Amino acid sequence: MKQIVILSGKGGTGKTTVSSAFAKLLxxxxxxxxxVDAANLY
Known part of the structure; x- marks a missing residue:
């Protein structure tokens, strides 16, 4: 099983944007x- 992790300790770095782009490709x-604080992908 392969996994891709988008990780950053700082907010506002585009993690959700990059993650949603990967989700569209896959x-x-x-x-x-x-x-935990602000999940934006459902």
Missing amino acids: DDKITIDCD
Whole structure:
């Protein structure tokens, strides 16, 4: 099983934007937003 992790300790760096772009490219995969404070992907 391969995993791609987008990680940064600082807010506002574009993690959700990059993650959603990868999710669009990988249509048959599962995308999970694990941001405890402000998950933006559903």
